[in-house]
Amino acid sequence: xxxxxxxxxxxxxxxxxxxxxxxxxxxxxxxxxxxxxxxxxxxxxxxxxxxxxxxxxxxxxxxxxxxxxxxxxxxxxxxxxxxxxxxxxxxxxxxxxxxxxxxxxxxxxxxxxxxxxxxxxxxxxxxxxxxxxxxxxxxxxxxxxxxxxxxxxxxxxxxxxxxxxxxxxxxxxxxxxxxxxxxxxxxx
Ligand SMILES: Cc1cc2nc3c(=O)[nH]c(=O)nc-3n(C[C@H](O)[C@H](O)[C@H](O)COP(=O)(O)O)c2cc1C
Numbered sequence: 001x002x003x004x005x006x007x008x009x010x011x012x013x014x015x016x017x018x019x020x021x022x023x024x025x026x027x028x029x030x031x032x033x034x035x036x037x038x039x040x041x042x043x044x045x046x047x048x049x050x051x052x053x054x055x056x057x058x059x060x061x062x063x064x065x066x067x068x069x070x071x072x073x074x075x076x077x078x079x080x081x082x083x084x085x086x087x088x089x090x091x092x093x094x095x096x097x098x099x100x101x102x103x104x105x106x107x108x109x110x111x112x113x114x115x116x117x118x119x120x121x122x123x124x125x126x127x128x129x130x131x132x133x134x135x136x137x138x139x140x141x142x143x144x145x146x147x148x149x150x151x152x153x154x155x156x157x158x159x160x161x162x163x164x165x166x167x168x169x170x171x172x173x174x175x176x177x178x179x180x181x182x183x184x185x186x187x188x
Contacts, residue, residue, distance in 0.1 A: 018044075027058055028088040028098055030119070031078035032127045037109065038119060039074050040101040040130070045153075046087070054160040055142060056087065061153045063104070076154040079141040084125035085158065088133040124162035134169055138162040 003016060018024075027046035031039045045059035062070040072080070079085055090098050097115040119128035122138050129136040139158040147153040165175045 026090055026098060027056075028090045028094070028101070028130065028133070029058070029075050029085050030088070030127050030130060031075050031085040032083045033074060033078060034081065038112075038128060039078060040112065040117070041073070041075050042090075042098045042102040043075070049157060053142075056137065056139065056158050056160060058087070058156045058158060059147070059153045060156060062151055070150060070152075072154055076156060079156055079158070080144060080154070084127050084138070084140045086122055086125065086127050086129040087137040087139060087158070087160075088130050089135040091134055094133070122162065123164070129164060134166050135175070136164040138164070 003012075005013065008016065024044040025046055027043045029041055029043060033039050043058050043060065045057075045061075047057055049055040049057045058075075060073050060076040063073055065071045075085070097117060100111070100115055118131040120131040122129050122136070125138040125140065127138075129138070137160045139160045141156055142159040143157040145155040145157070147155050169175050
């Protein structure tokens, strides 16, 4: 089968590219809203850019506001407003909470409480990390690229300044590649 991209609708392009480019890691990102509350959202357009310096990329698509105008998502706004973030690698049993925090109507504080998410202080940034996540990368915005005309996405290059990995994931000084399959609730 062949698909000339010019003949595809937006939803066909989305389905094809996200079906073909798998697996994609999920960045489950906490950032701090202007009112000081903690924002959580998942992003699968996420990867490593460089290890020296330590940079990851996060592509945050624009969304339509109620009047149909394209606006930045909260995670992008929070980082562009000078805030920092923590990028978590969720475990399989976080999947329901990951999906709940990725809906177009993000959960309020009561719903976050109902998801059982607890926060722990980060070491190098102000935004807290999600407790019970195997891996948490503390980061600050390094570079912002507006993608597309009209702008379709905010590509954020984030410098990682501190790395947390749960002790039980360490074997011979390396983080074992299975944390993503580990049931967080069964870990010590
Ligand atoms: C598994 C999953 C992956 C997602 N990946 C992305 C992504 O890569 N880019 C994006 O813009 N939105 C992505 N979304 C949608 C955002 O998480 C969603 O728009 C969220 O409400 C944004 O929250 P914010 O406004 O607090 O930043 C994803 C959602 C889910 C459930």
